[in-house]
Amino acid sequence: MASVQLKDVAQARAGDKGNKVNIGLFAPDEEWFERFKSQVTPERVKDHFKGLVKGDVVRYELPNIHAFNFVLTEALDGGGSSSIRMDNLGKCFGANLLRMEINVSKEVRKEEKR
Template sequence: MTVVQLKDVALARSGDKGNTVNIGLIAKDERWYQLFKEQVTSEKVKNHFKGLVEGEVTRYELPNVHAFNFVCTNALGGGGSNSLRLDNLGKCFGANLLRLEIKVPHSMFVEE
């Protein structure tokens, strides 16, 4: 097994609405999608954003496009003009999620 950051094997996009952040995580194919399904859980994402996401993290699976949608509530200190944070938007959450580490079998890096 090798430990890698998601940035090495996935794409992400994020945004916000009010005090909620939405993060899309996209795998490059079915094999990676299955690995993310096992390892990138709502609980793991919430722990990754400890101190930022104070509400629930809900994971939605989108197998037809090898992706996940994570909805993080109470994540922006009130959101918009209510927040005292320097970065009160959810745009940075996708890049931040890509720093999450997962365990990957060596065989995943072998070209078929």
């Protein structure tokens, strides 16, 4: 097995409302969608944002567009106007999620390098 960062194969978009962050993760096709479905779980996303997300992570699947929507609660230290964090907005969470690594076969990894 080999690993690949999501940024090498996916796109993400994120935003916030209050103390919640919303991240859209888009797979390039159905095959990648299925890989993401098994490996980019709410538990792994929460662990990926360890120390930042204090609440639940809920994943919604949108198979018709090969995408997922993650809602992270208690993720902004109270929200934009009440947080003392340097970056108190959710828009950076999408780029941060793309740093997560997933496992793929070595054959798939070779194809992605082409």
